[in-house]
Amino acid sequence: MPEGHSIHRLARQFNDVFAGEKVAVSSPQGRFVDGAALLDGHTIISAFAHGKHLFVNFENDLTLNVHLGIYGAWTFGGDDQFNGASSIGAPRTIGEKERGTAEVSGEYQGAPEPKATVRTRIVSEHGWADLIGPTICRVLTPDEVRGVRAKLGPDPLNDDADPASFYRAASKTGRPIGVVLMDQKSISGVGNIFRAESLWRQKINPFRPAKELDASELEALWEDNKHLLHIGVRVGRIITTEPDDRPGIPETEAWPEHANYVYMHHGEPCRRCGSIIRVEEVAGRKLYWCPGCQH
DNA sequence: GCCCTATGTTAAA
């Protein structure tokens, strides 16, 4: 799944290729037929992301709201006037891979026959986008969009995000900070990799009650997640290691074992203190951390 | 082919 950075890349992609375009919307799979009919034939105004939610505004005041969950993914394709044919969403290879323009070449000949699992297909004059496996795919009114966003915590990738809201939420709960970072009502866009990596980078034990962290620690977590999310948006992958820790390996080519410090590194020695990295299931998700240097 | 896993979330128990 895609953590928040993928959704912001998606929003950017939608703005690049669909903004101002009149589109055909359909549901080859058949599970979004009614929703698609509300949008079919209308013009896309713009798209934006809040945490892991994608919102696509149409000129008829309706908004397409998609959440990819763990499995969801969008695939794009089109002609030369359709920027950046690519795939964004659930990884289909080791690590996250978002395919570049080189994968789709030659003359655009129309969208391919959709797979039976395509929940939603969007087609413009110059290209197409297919959505598979989303947790959420629905059409919202402006009021409903506000309602959904009101339940989401601040997203470090959004310029108008208020970190104080995250600090307040963390300061009043005894839940572990590792759990709070995954709670989209407290902070949105952070997922299992960013939470593990940011806690390791800030040397904070994920099991510490959130309310016991001091202001500088909460601020460090906000700023580091913001920093790491921005790298994710720029590179299209989650890269949480510092350049010095992957000598000679450009961020765009970092292998999975070079890209992260603790995520999926259980059983290996911590590169900071040598202790063996551990993994434990917490609230249904695997939490990776170093018992030696995260206090 | 079968089993497992995954960057997620919600509802039921």
Add this chain to the structure above:
DNA sequence: TTAACCTAGGGCT
């Protein structure tokens, strides 16, 4: 806390 849901790929037999 558990189950359910959404899908595809990899490793195994």
